Amino acid sequence: MTQPTYDRVALIGLGLIASSMFWAMKRAGFAGTVTGYARSEATRDTARRIGLTDRVCDSAAEAVEGADLVVLAVPVGAMGQVAEEIAPCLKPGATLTDVGSVKGHVVDTVAPHVPEGVHFVPAHPMAGTEHSGPEAGFAELFDNRWCLIVPPEGTDRQAIERLAEFWHMLGANTEEMDPEHHDLVCAVVSHIPHIIAYTMVGVADDLRRVSEQEVIKFSAAGFRDFTRIAASDPTMWRDVFLTNKKATLEILGRFTEELFALQRAIRTGDGQHLFDYFTRTRAIRRGIIEAGQDTDAPDFGRVKVEK
Numbered sequence: 569m570t571q572p573t574y575d576r577v578a579l580i581g582l583g584l585i586a587s588s589m590f591w592a593m594k595r596a597g598f599a600g601t602v603t604g605y606a607r608s609e610a611t612r613d614t615a616r617r618i619g620l621t622d623r624v625c626d627s628a629a630e631a632v633e634g635a636d637l638v639v640l641a642v643p644v645g646a647m648g649q650v651a652e653e654i655a656p657c658l659k660p661g662a663t664l665t666d667v668g669s670v671k672g673h674v675v676d677t678v679a680p681h682v683p684e685g686v687h688f689v690p691a692h693p694m695a696g697t698e699h700s701g702p703e704a705g706f707a708e709l710f711d712n713r714w715c716l717i718v719p720p721e722g723t724d725r726q727a728i729e730r731l732a733e734f735w736h737m738l739g740a741n742t743e744e745m746d747p748e749h750h751d752l753v754c755a756v757v758s759h760i761p762h763i764i765a766y767t768m769v770g771v772a773d774d775l776r777r778v779s780e781q782e783v784i785k786f787s788a789a790g791f792r793d794f795t796r797i798a799a800s801d802p803t804m805w806r807d808v809f810l811t812n813k814k815a816t817l818e819i820l821g822r823f824t825e826e827l828f829a830l831q832r833a834i835r836t837g838d839g840q841h842l843f844d845y846f847t848r849t850r851a852i853r854r855g856i857i858e859a860g861q862d863t864d865a866p867d868f869g870r871v872k873v874e875k
């Protein structure tokens with residue numbers, strides 16, 4: 569049995585990320601107890617049926633009572649309101665963390681509610697799928713992925729290290745970052761790729777005649793991958809763009825400039841520009857494989873995960 573990094577963990581929100589955390593804790597032989605809470609009765613019922621957490625509670629306050637680690641695993645736009653609700657029930661000395669995809673907004677909306685004596689250590693596991701809900705999780709989700717830890721200035725060092733240790737137990741690697749940098753990096757590697765995918769699939773859908781027949785029938789790997797990303801949870805992604813406005817608009821501006829340059833190269837027949845550009849981007853892919861963040865298997869390296 570692995571020694572528990574915390575004795576009691578509370579998961580608030582029981583979707584893809586929280587359920588994956590729970591199964592990863594189980595896999596690691598986590599010896600503490602885990603309570604859970606989700607907003608809807610339907611999700612709580614599902615959680616009870618599949619044994620997701622040791623005890624599913626009917627209120628967030630009940631779930632966090634006595635917990636050493638409280639994880640906010642709800643959409644970014646709901647973090648502040650949930651933090652306000654549970655704040656009076658947090659145990660002195662406990663750590664409050666989150667898994668939100670945007671960090672500046674979470675720090676701004678959650679920190680004001682954190683009571684004296686509770687350590688607030690925001691974090692973001694850089695792992696996910698297009699599926700959501702309590703049945704979407706699996707123990708391997710965080711294996712060899714990064715979990716970025718984004719502690720506000722002055723956060724207790726021991727609390728940070730304890731949370732990092734917890735994420736290592738779940739299979740992740742950790743690194744510390746400040747909120748602004750985190751939001752810019754994530755705009756590049758995650759948020760803008762999603763909006764591009766949403767746009768591309770939206771464009772295909774606008775071409776009704778095509779989308780009803782050929783697009784689905786002949787969908788090639790490139791388009792299929794766009795549709796997979798564009799199937800991601802609408803609530804989560806709406807919140808990401810509304811709360812990471814500055815960085816996503818900055819990167820979207822750069823993206824548009826590059827797109828216009830490529831558009832011009834196509835129009836003017838500048839093959840050298842296209843060839844050089846595609847050569848440079850191919851090297852990025854090699855770097856990701858060398859860093860162990862994907863495989864060079866065909867079908868875009870997609871691994872079929874057995875639940």
Ligand code: NAP
Nearest residue numbers: 581582583584585607608611642644646668669696700701
């Ligand atoms: P999810 O599968 O959609 O689950 C969200 C959970 O939050 C559900 O249990 C939902 O309860 C609950 N919830 C929603 N609104 C709420 C509210 N206002 N008050 C209380 N609970 C509420 O989402 P997820 O993919 O696990 O994402 C959770 C967080 O992780 C988000 O902040 C997201 O940005 C972040 N994240 C996601 C990914 C990813 O790829 N999915 C990756 C890294 C980080 P009900 O089921 O009852 O509605």
